[in-house]
Amino acid sequence: MFREQYQQLHAQAGPSRELVQNVIKKARKYERRRSSKRWILLKPAAAAACLCACLYFAMPVLAASCEPVYQLMYRISPAVAQHFMPVQKSDTSHGIQMEVVSAYIHGNTAEIYITMQDLEGDRIDKTIDLYDSYSIHRPFDSTCHCELAGYDERTKTASFLITVQQWGEKEIAGEKITFSVKNFLSRKENYQDVEIPVNLTDVLQKKAKTQMVSSAFSKSRAYGEEEETPYLIVGASGQDEEEISKLLEQDAEVLDTADLKQSWELVADGIGLAGIGYVNGQLHIQRAVRNPLSNDNHGNFYLTDRKGRRLDSRYSLTFASNTSGGPERIDYTEEVFDIAKEELADCTLYGDFTVSGMLTEGDWRVTFPLEE
Numbered sequence: 001m002f003r004e005q006y007q008q009l010h011a012q013a014g015p016s017r018e019l020v021q022n023v024i025k026k027a028r029k030y031e032r033r034r035s036s037k038r039w040i041l042l043k044p045a046a047a048a049a050c051l052c053a054c055l056y057f058a059m060p061v062l063a064a065s066c067e068p069v070y071q072l073m074y075r076i077s078p079a080v081a082q083h084f085m086p087v088q089k090s091d092t093s094h095g096i097q098m099e100v101v102s103a104y105i106h107g108n109t110a111e112i113y114i115t116m117q118d119l120e121g122d123r124i125d126k127t128i129d130l131y132d133s134y135s136i137h138r139p140f141d142s143t144c145h146c147e148l149a150g151y152d153e154r155t156k157t158a159s160f161l162i163t164v165q166q167w168g169e170k171e172i173a174g175e176k177i178t179f180s181v182k183n184f185l186s187r188k189e190n191y192q193d194v195e196i197p198v199n200l201t202d203v204l205q206k207k208a209k210t211q212m213v214s215s216a217f218s219k220s221r222a223y224g225e226e227e228e229t230p231y232l233i234v235g236a237s238g239q240d241e242e243e244i245s246k247l248l249e250q251d252a253e254v255l256d257t258a259d260l261k262q263s264w265e266l267v268a269d270g271i272g273l274a275g276i277g278y279v280n281g282q283l284h285i286q287r288a289v290r291n292p293l294s295n296d297n298h299g300n301f302y303l304t305d306r307k308g309r310r311l312d313s314r315y316s317l318t319f320a321s322n323t324s325g326g327p328e329r330i331d332y333t334e335e336v337f338d339i340a341k342e343e344l345a346d347c348t349l350y351g352d353f354t355v356s357g358m359l360t361e362g363d364w365r366v367t368f369p370l371e372e
Contacts, residue, residue: 085367093362095120108166117157126151127188137178142166180365187357196349208277209256213319231319238315268353270297283337299353
């Protein structure tokens with residue numbers, strides 16, 4: 001009896017033999033294109049393709065429910081992995097339900113609405129942010145994104161719009177998508193035009209202490225991939241794209257970071273003013289955020305002169321400690337202003353900040369066919 005039920009389930013869940021054979025053929029072609037000297041390096045790739053075939057012939061249901069197996073299959077062949085996944089349009093984790101509610105399919109584009117509802121508390125609000133913790137698995141090449149579409153305070157339900165556009169103007173109907181979320185942020189607060197109580201005249205009387213931070217490119221050249229440097233540049237922003245590209249490719253001189261035992265002057269919850277001073281004729285203002293990957297706290301500084309005119313930074317550079325993991329990660333963002341020293345005494349420092357009050361973790365996943 002059990003054998004018959006398993007065979008029926010196997011037949012329903014498994015992809016066609018032709019699909020699996022195509023995966024194996026692709027792996028073999030890739031292996032033959034390489035030289036015999038590199039056969040040892042390519043052997044795992046071929047073995048992974050064979051593993052996908054074995055999963056098809058042996059345990060497709062396990063492959064669909066076991067996350068490591070599913071991820072491995074998706075890396076080898078998204079089409080095979082998505083074919084294995086059973087349709088599940090609703091999922092509940094930690095008292096929060098995620099559900100597929102509607103879809104609009106037109107040509108090579110799909111627009112899907114998904115809701116998240118808190119069934120037990122008030123962890124979801126109008127400021128909810130999935131914060132890049134979501135994944136969209138699909139069996140074809142495409143562009144896709146997810147955005148907050150609305151919030152119903154009465155039912156504590158947030159709606160998200162997922163847009164998927166398949167490349168090559170191919171019809172998208174009939175394919176299967178898996179959407180998953182690991183955590184989200186909520187209870188965000190925005191602080192605008194916050195005056196920072198700093199005597200800018202004192203800045204002119206002190207010599208700034210500086211340090212060098214490494215770019216990913218210079219680190220790989222000078223230190224090797226496995227040796228960790230104290231601080232690594234992780235991002236930059238500004239209006240001049242060419243200037244930003246150069247900043248990311250070379251080491252940079254920045255303000256010396258504050259001693260971790262010394263508390264920063266907080267400008268908002270979770271955001272500190274870590275330093276201010278002149279470096280190479282430009283005003284540098286440094287802010288710090290602890291564990292930004294779990295809170296997304298961020299902001300920016302700006303200056304106003306005596307007439308109330310606003311001066312924004314020319315560019316900003318972000319560098320971090322413990323980028324490879326550790327008990328605590330700190331991101332420093334240094335904003336650089338083009339302002340002469342004699343003009344600084346007539347200026348006032350302000351900032352705009354966003355902080356999150358709650359991080360909710362879970363494991364939500366839905367799989368659904370692209371159909372009306």
